[in-house]
Amino acid sequence: MADALTGAPAPTQEANRDSHRIRGALAATEIDLRLFGMLIALAGILFGFHIMSGGKLVQPANMVTLVVQASGVAIMATGMVLIIVSRNIDLSVGSIVGVVAMSYALLMTDWLPALGIGLDSPLQWLVALAIGLGIGALIGGFQGFLIAYVGIPSFIVTLGGLLSLRGSVWLLSSGAAVSGLQTEFRKIGGGVLGSIGETATWAVAGVACIAIIGLIVYNRRQRRRFGFPVRPMWAEVLLGAIGCAAAIGLSAFANSSYLPAGLATQYAVEHGITEPPGGLKVPLGFPWPILLVIGVTLAMTFLATRRRFGRYVYAYGGNPDAAELAGINTRWTIMKTFILMGVLCAIAAAIGSARLNGATLDVGQSDELYVIAAAVVGGTSFAGGIGTIPGAVLGAFVMQSLAYGLSFNGVNSPTQNVVAGIVLIIAVGLDTYNRRRGSTR
């Protein structure tokens, strides 16, 4: 898989022993080769555009923009994996985003102030957020009910949702864009004011590092306890080191993205700092959307691989009848995947509307396609039962890095769509080819 995605020649029977040894070592670390390959593909794409732009693309500020732009789709893709794994589809996600984003905007500018909770009340954004998440869960739950309990095909239910929810956005706003959200809420969208700052970023790195090492130690103990084979010690140390280095590296990277000069001067004045020659450097650190992506990815991975719900989803996707006969409450499981999808859409809508400082009629338009594409590029199979959450998140980054890279190099958005479409087909084509080859061997 890895080789196919990076364009390296596929190994044949005459492949030399070195590659076998490397494969053996990789197997010992239990690194997911498919994910590893996607990471390399992502790096390849970015590097390609980096050269094309004359060495200007790969910089902290630009990478932060890229991740923030991908964050909504990445978050929704984690839910889409579970939906597709359980042999359903959700075409309504873009429209759910539209409805919830418009709801946030109207709640903050219109509905809540009418109830006496104005823009100046400090908790207004939390109330709006909670209601928005609730709306997302309700919409998802209703669709899930129709699919799981009434038995209407998910394609039809969510196609209906795609149309009627998008229409509802028009009705909610009577066709106009709404703007002017609460400042606190806007931080969810990142940008210069929505970043956590230098210290907090290092703290995140520290916590991540400790968590990674802790997890490795805990896993090793658990495996010993239940008599499972453990990874060789060198692999454990290597993984821990790589994980820690990645966390610290990413934090350092995020911290080398600075406040723009004008705002830095303002910051210096406000904090009574005399500006050094060459301007004050105020590190921004991680923006909120990136933390949300990381948080959602971790939570969803945990849910999918460590909780009963996740097991049920994969069991159902692998063989619905067997899952049913094994006593799994399959209907409730399916309905839950759609509720979860609705909530994730509401999170994505918060990022989208916060970035825009409002909502237009087309927020989330055609997001369903990007979300499904991200999940599929990330290795989720329409045959059901197969797909990983980190894969889908990486898939979202791959798709967005194509769009961003092209845009950065001044290529028009219609051309971006052409490239995105072709990459989607190639990625899935290679995947299918590799799977077939793997199964016949």
Next chain:
Amino acid sequence: MVPRRFAATLGAAAILLAACTSASPGASEEPGESAAASAAADCTVAVSWNNFQQPRWAAKDKPNIQETVEAGGGTYIDADANLDTVQQLTDVESLIGQGADVLILLAQDTAGVGPALETAANAGVPVIAYDRLIEDPSVLYITFDNVGVGRAEAEAMFEAVPSGNYVLIKGDPGDPNASTFLPSGWDEAGLQDKIDSGEITIVDDQFTDAWSTQTAQDNMEAIIDSANADGVEIDAVLAENDSTALGVVAALQAKGYDPIPVSGQDGDTANLQNVAKGLQYVDVWKDANELGKVAGAAALALCAGTDMASLTIPDGLINDDVAPTAGLTAAEFTTPGPDGEPDSGDESVVTSFILQPQPITAENLDLILDSGWLTKDVLCEGVDAASAPAACQ
């Protein structure tokens, strides 16, 4: 197959010819028209809308047409095609069946509306192409000057930023407004000359699929990143319309850019609020209220048997600022033709009223309030009292 198609073309040409003659003064013996001429008070003006989903049609255009028509003693009827070309053809037939004497048509599809024109021509009903051009010499075309919108955007921007680094954000590449009319308006205001003389440098030039705000925002963020990487400072953004301007402003804010002049058009609420906050420099505004009045008055005059070419807008009906540069009498307008390219040989000439758009900046926001387009509460929502423009104080 080929002969049949040829016959169809001939047939269409014949009908077009008939349409032309029926609109000319010599054809007053047509039954429908003579009846209308005898009693203007019985005039029934029918409007076929393509959609009421965009709020402006029902909120601004419709009441103004209706009031003008009813004030002149006529009857107003209408139908909404809900973005459906076929539905619009049915609507036109049923409106004519209801006794329409004049048809005002906001075409859903300017090419697909042909059969509706035939139906109207057969019934001897003159057609007003409202806001959207129909490529047919028999129609009266009433709209705002779309090239003029581009010119007004660029002129206002050049006043604010006469030279420097510009970013061009265009709309959907498939829309002739985005690819032809607005950019040629920019050039009329001197964009190309300024580029040639080196006064203005174009940092980037991007189209925006479907005029999407999100796409415009994503593109603008990438452009800012790219400019930052090059050490280039962007001085102004020429955005073609309000939905893209909204995305541009969001991108500038996300990147912590100091507010720089941004253009737009449409008079959308969110954008006018941005003008009041100083986040958008100019919003070229097409006052749909005035457009509706002109269409209503023209419909009544056509009912009374006035020849299209000698139609005039009654004195004092509309605001002088939006009056056509060609004067209050109908003028000839050369269409770009079906291929959208000017001077390519397929143009036709229609009778027209082309109103002038008004550039709105923080200085003349009071026009928005005076016309009732927005209320002060809405326009000035969230505006900082200290830096508020005059209209918000």
